[in-house]
Amino acid sequence: MKKIILLVLAITVSSLVYSYSILESQTGNYVLNLDARTSAMGSAGVANGMHLFDSFLNPANLGLLPDRIGAQVGMSVVQDSDNRTLPMYNSFDAYSGDATYASNLNYFNDYSAGAYYRYGFDKCTVSAALAYRPFISFDADYFEDVRNNYNSNNNSYPQTIAKNYIKSKGNIEAISFLAAFKYEEIATIGLEVSSLSGDSKWERRINWSDWSIAKMQSTPYSLVDSDSTLNRDFSGMMFKIGLTGKINERLQVGLSYQPQIEFDLSGSINDSIDVEDAVYMYYSKLDTLGMVVHTDSIMYSEYISPSRMRFGVSYTPQNIMKTYFNADVEYVSWSEQNELFDDQYNFYVGVEHVLPNNIPIRLGFNYTTSYSTHEIKYNGKTIAFADKITMPSFSAGTGFNLLSKFTVDISLEYANRQYEALDLFMDNFYWRDSDYQYLWANPSYIIASGGIPDRTWENPDTVKETLLQLKTSITYKW
Numbered sequence: 001m002k003k004i005i006l007l008v009l010a011i012t013v014s015s016l017v018y019s020y021s022i023l024e025s026q027t028g029n030y031v032l033n034l035d036a037r038t039s040a041m042g043s044a045g046v047a048n049g050m051h052l053f054d055s056f057l058n059p060a061n062l063g064l065l066p067d068r069i070g071a072q073v074g075m076s077v078v079q080d081s082d083n084r085t086l087p088m089y090n091s092f093d094a095y096s097g098d099a100t101y102a103s104n105l106n107y108f109n110d111y112s113a114g115a116y117y118r119y120g121f122d123k124c125t126v127s128a129a130l131a132y133r134p135f136i137s138f139d140a141d142y143f144e145d146v147r148n149n150y151n152s153n154n155n156s157y158p159q160t161i162a163k164n165y166i167k168s169k170g171n172i173e174a175i176s177f178l179a180a181f182k183y184e185e186i187a188t189i190g191l192e193v194s195s196l197s198g199d200s201k202w203e204r205r206i207n208w209s210d211w212s213i214a215k216m217q218s219t220p221y222s223l224v225d226s227d228s229t230l231n232r233d234f235s236g237m238m239f240k241i242g243l244t245g246k247i248n249e250r251l252q253v254g255l256s257y258q259p260q261i262e263f264d265l266s267g268s269i270n271d272s273i274d275v276e277d278a279v280y281m282y283y284s285k286l287d288t289l290g291m292v293v294h295t296d297s298i299m300y301s302e303y304i305s306p307s308r309m310r311f312g313v314s315y316t317p318q319n320i321m322k323t324y325f326n327a328d329v330e331y332v333s334w335s336e337q338n339e340l341f342d343d344q345y346n347f348y349v350g351v352e353h354v355l356p357n358n359i360p361i362r363l364g365f366n367y368t369t370s371y372s373t374h375e376i377k378y379n380g381k382t383i384a385f386a387d388k389i390t391m392p393s394f395s396a397g398t399g400f401n402l403l404s405k406f407t408v409d410i411s412l413e414y415a416n417r418q419y420e421a422l423d424l425f426m427d428n429f430y431w432r433d434s435d436y437q438y439l440w441a442n443p444s445y446i447i448a449s450g451g452i453p454d455r456t457w458e459n460p461d462t463v464k465e466t467l468l469q470l471k472t473s474i475t476y477k478w
Helices: 002-014 036-040 052-056 059-064 210-216 443-449
Strands: 069-089 095-106 111-121 124-137 140-147 160-183 187-208 226-246 251-258 264-269 279-286 292-299 308-315 323-332 344-355 359-378 381-402 406-421 461-477
Touching: 036 344, 036 359, 036 381, 036 406, 036 461, 052 059, 052 069, 052 111, 052 124, 052 160, 052 187, 059 124, 059 160, 059 187, 059 226, 059 251, 095 140, 124 187, 160 210, 160 226, 359 406, 381 461
Parallel strands: none
Antiparallel strands: 069 095, 069 111, 069 461, 111 124, 124 160, 140 160, 160 187, 187 226, 226 251, 226 264, 251 308, 279 292, 308 323, 323 344, 344 359, 359 381, 381 406, 406 461
16 A cells, blocks of 8 residues: 555656756757666666666667566656856955856656567567657746846845746657567667657747836837747657677676757747748857858757767676666767767766665766857857856666556656856846936946946856756556
8 A cells, every 4th residue: 555655646746847957948958768767777778678768778678678568657857956146246356256146946747658569489589669758858947037236235125127038848759669679688689760749939038027117118218028939840750779788697788879860840930030041140160370260150940969879788796686787878979960069978877786575776877968059259250169068967766566567666866067158138138228217226337338238258157057856657567
């Protein structure tokens, strides 16, 4: 009875939320896996297929499943805490610390499901499966209050000038067919073919407050809310091949390869401009002497998922209680997505130790790399550059059997990253004055400087993110 109550609680909690960072709101967040066992082991599992979802890492893992018929569902919780700070300076222009001006905590939901069938003959086994899963997520949310700092040193609460929003919603879903062929216990080869489709809507909005509208109503300024949108529809095909081999009774290796995916894309900007006719960044490159050599652009209508190659090993030591050590290394060709990016390696490692009463304890770690793009002005040109962002993650989990046919796995993963970025809503937009009617305080400074200067990369924001992810997966075997 206690196990049934725990199962219901895990399903209820896990189906509530699923979140990603504003950093990936336009480029998308790659959804690695929704198997709780593998997640608890640092997402290392390319050579150790125990559940159906392990086939998403390596299709050959499908051939390692021992049962004739099986199914699996997975649900996930990701809590993303985003805190943005700006540098503060005293009257002597000395750095005095960072001040938090925006803090966000957002929630969304998603799930994955699939079923498989295995048939054996002679020394061979053939397995096939159908599955659904999120492939890339664009879900994100951002909010900040813009306040007037007038008289804030006299124990008065600053007025709200505007409320800023960035909202992104949508994903690319994969409907997958997987097949695997296994010869004895020597080797297994697998293939995944997935139909990819989905859409995303990205919106950036600035809503003026009632206080701002009332303050400016007697001036020539007209405060109109600002709104921009980007709507995109995606379609494509994904192919992945995999191989596993048994070196001896204790060591197994695996390899998988997913080629580059170039999506067919359509959509519009502000419901009027076709994405085929729009770019999101014009930029120039610099040579080694700092001279501009040519100008290029990055198109809204282009969307590429880079190729990935992953190699892993699984080792089972000679213990009284069963233990698994998994380790994977993944090569991601980021340069296929953007020429400003460099190809990178991701690392995954995990261990599972089974205690008495068949209760597993799992621990894991992974280290992954992603990119963000930024731009600066140089000699009248817009120069684009890429910022490499690394994210270490720690995970733990366990599982239990239920009603003899079901296995419930639970994992918890903690990750954090820190990077620099410019303000998502530049200060200069909020400067409005007429006959000394100021929305932004300190009029003498504004008049002397000709307006509020936007902060540049000399004084960027510091973004600190913490991600806490809970996964639950339920496996049925017959």
